[in-house]
Amino acid sequence: MAKQISVFLENKAGRLAHVTRVLGEAGINIRALSIADTSDFGILRLIVSDPDKAYEILKESGFTVSETEVIAVQVPDSPGGLAAVLEQMSEENLNIEYLYAFLGTSENNALVIFKVEDIEKARQAFTKRGIKFLDEKRLYQL
């Protein structure tokens, strides 16, 4: 399990720069990010070195922030690696809300961040099927 920081952003110039500047000045490193957007707004999703601190700091800076539970899955860094994981998740009827790639690797595996509908069910399924996922302490330190 891992904590993702989600930030609401209007589609306006300089907003993303502002968020990243605030985090940078607090000494927080961004480990992974993705942006989902509509024509009016976007949601910035971040895995950072210190999520609790990031949450506090962004909140103090006036952003709408939330913490979300996600899973960082180790995916073989080879052709078909992600497909194999997704196929198994499909077999287990795990609904994925969204996913994005992590910057960097772990034990020669790529890391993919999954937001699933039922995180406990996902954890059990991964354990059963031998799909590896990182605990949060290791993830933040990568």
Add this chain to the structure above:
Amino acid sequence: MIYWDQEKECMPLEQLRELQLRRLKETVYRVYAFVPAYQKKMDEAGVKPDDIKTLDDLKKLPFTTKQDLRDNYPFGLFAVPMSEVVRIHSSSGTTGKPTVVGYTRKDIDIWAELMARALISAGATRHSVIQNAYGYGLFTGGLGVHYGAEKIGASVIPSSGGNTKRQIMLMQDFGTTILTCTPSYALFMYEVMKEMGIDPADLKLKAGIFGAEPWSENMRREIENNLKIDAYDIYGLSEIIGPGVAIECSYKNGLHIAEDHFIAEIIDPETGEVLEDGRQGELVITAITKEALPIIRYRTRDLTALDRTPCACGRTHVRMQKVLGRSDDMVIIRGVNVFPSMVESVLLNIPGVEPYYLLVVDRRGNLDELEVHVEVSEKIFSDEIRKLEELEDLIRRELESALGIGVKVRLVEPKSIERSEGKAKRVIDRRKI
């Protein structure tokens, strides 16, 4: 025919003032005797009907506001028994309870008379084919124009609002010569005509009488050039009687207020002090011939100025400038009155939504659009786009059903809407009126 009732419309001023004073006195006696709310307000202000000896004494009387109508919802300000009331209209259902107005048979006759004057002033005759695209129903626009048009003997097409392609077909097939609707709808009709490949010059349309929302001289030029017609401004509000309170003549240099039925004042909206002619301020109207709902010093919240210089048309009635804006934060969008407070009450009914919002009114193409900005608080924020879009959609649907017009909702970051010490700025009107 230039006038519908020359004797009244061109009445010598001295005679007009005498008539106004007599009617004002009668009205004040009547409301004091028959409407407890008026009696109470006058007693509180320490003024008795006998204190009204000259027209200048009008300013001793307390103002009536939209709130008074709401407080006495629905029929509390009526001065006649319901058996005398033949028609009930209601405002476009604004904040909470709508404001309700009633008419006796005589009131309806006077209203038709006023609309007849207005139509004639805009060049209508019994040979005119008048397409009335104001909404019929509780709104006073549709039936108000309708009765006046029938009174002058014109042929009326009660097309009501909407279904623009059919409107244009009727215009072509029935040979409409005069169009009555909101100015923004007239421009929208032009857009649709273009799409349909119809040249307005091929239509028989000669004039349009446009009202129910403020519009500028620029918009008049646009309508006149596009539709190849004369465009006249008409003013009215249901609390007073409906459309026909004031109308432009062919000189289009202000709207003549029917002074034999109404007394107009301009006040400073902050202090309530009466301003001299020519100064800009809020229009206050006293209806001096209404039976069912006589109304004393009604604060219209419309900003304008009065001009008493003689008009070349021969009418002696005072002219008001085209309405310049509002002294409250109401905005009129496609003929519908929208108060920020209505938006607020909708938002507060949606769990987690905080009352930080902004109304942005703009004109895209020729139609007014309302965009409501709502700040995203932590309570309603989600890391999933779908949930935020569902929320946007929910807010939009709730607003649309409460306001009765199409709305676009935009979620914005917290604190991005300006906070102010005193009165929050709730409306940005980008229309160039």
